């Protein structure tokens with residue numbers, strides 16, 4: 267098949283990290299569009315409950331065969347053995363959406379070798395499978411972390427690459443691997459550079475969880491919010507369902523692309539965000555300022571022309587709507 271229309275493609279689509287925050291929203295959209303999905307996840311941060319709706323018997327594609335299969339496995343061990351029984355049953359893999367990763371920038375600074383093995387090594391495992399098995403398209407979750415600080419705003423994909431953490435280095439190394447497999451082995455790839463993704467199911471429990479999940483969690487309970495620094499730092503917050511649409515659009519094309527920013531092009535200062543979240547939750551939380559995080563970038567804003575042109579997707583959810591959905 268030269269190009270895969272997501273409404274008619276009967277091949278499997280594999281989502282690594284599919285039980286996680288972004289992964290589970292992507293799985294939802296794929297199954298809603300009639301695809302059979304295989305999730306590979308080690309459940310280190312992913313949760314069964316994120317996929318619970320697809321465990322119901324009515325969600326089958328033909329007869330009794332389920333629309334979703336979940337394999338508990340670690341991406342660092344490769345994916346051939348995990349996928350073999352499923353491809354024997356359902357046929358070949360058409361696309362792989364590779365989201366499984368060690369997700370904390372701070373953890374990567376303390377444990378660069380672990381980060382490299384999971385994040386860069388995991389990508390190589392996925393690409394080796396794609397090369398050997400003739401997978402049509404690999405979509406990879408890269409990050410705005412590849413840019414570092416100092417790029418002109420809004421940040422274009424052609425901006426200098428200057429990662430400030432092992433996490434950013436490994437994301438960029440994975441992008442290079444994607445480009446290499448495309449050039450040398452003909453595996454079409456798309457690296458999506460996510461900006462600050464937020465929405466329902468984002469886990470608020472780690473100190474390095476997304477700020478919106480932390481603020482929402484605390485403001486709902488009437489607890490104090492902490493702003494690191496003066497709160498003038500800005501971020502480009504993109505709603506998770508819009509990110510899932512971008513991912514599925516990238517998977518649905520058999521063409522490879524250059525890296526693509528996934529953001530809104532709009533920004534908000536963190537102190538403004540804190541005030542809005544507190545107000546939406548009934549105004550009970552105090553806000554206090556703590557010292558700024560070391561090595562933190564001050565401003566972040568995506569140039570999103572390539573996302574619009576290559577993927578035909580706009581991040582249409584306003585921050586007001588996205589926050590309302592997150593809080594409900």
Ligand code: UD2
Nearest residue numbers: 409410411462463474475476477480492493494499536559
């Ligand atoms: C995001 C990504 C990270 C990496 C990075 C690249 C998330 C969760 N993290 O980090 O993986 O791609 O971008 O630049 O998307 N803040 C507070 N109070 C809190 C928590 C956070 O003031 O309780 C501030 C924090 O100092 C920062 C902003 O909120 O200025 C956003 O923090 P974040 O941890 O959500 O995301 P970020 O941009 O540091």
